Amino acid sequence: MEKYYEKELLEELHDVQETYGFISEEDILRISKKRNIPKAHLYGVISFYSMFHLEPTGKYIIRICDSVSCRLNNSVELLKTLKEYLNVEENQTTKDKKFTLEVVECLGHCDEGPVMMVNDTYYTHLTTNKVIKILDSLE
């Protein structure tokens, strides 16, 4: 696919994601027909980019970094705390649809780890107490 079309496709997928909170099977079928792109290619694009989801997500998407620098700063313990506190596993959403937990690669703040994002906000130098306070502060 040429770059121009790929940019347009990403914009359309982003719009669908923003509007509905995920990209449904029906959306994929519609975009596939409209753009004459195989569904398999669309699934490949959607699964490549972590900002796209094939299922509804929570109001807050928590992305915790699992790369080396953060691991050396105790991100494994934070992930354990998040799972226990939210009662979910990776890529799951809480029953109240408030939080979705994702484990991701480097978030680009390696010297400030451990790091997580909640929607578009970065949180650095995290401890288990800080993580719980952050979650509790979200309405």
Ligand code: FES
């Ligand atoms: S290793 Fe965690 S932000 Fe880079």
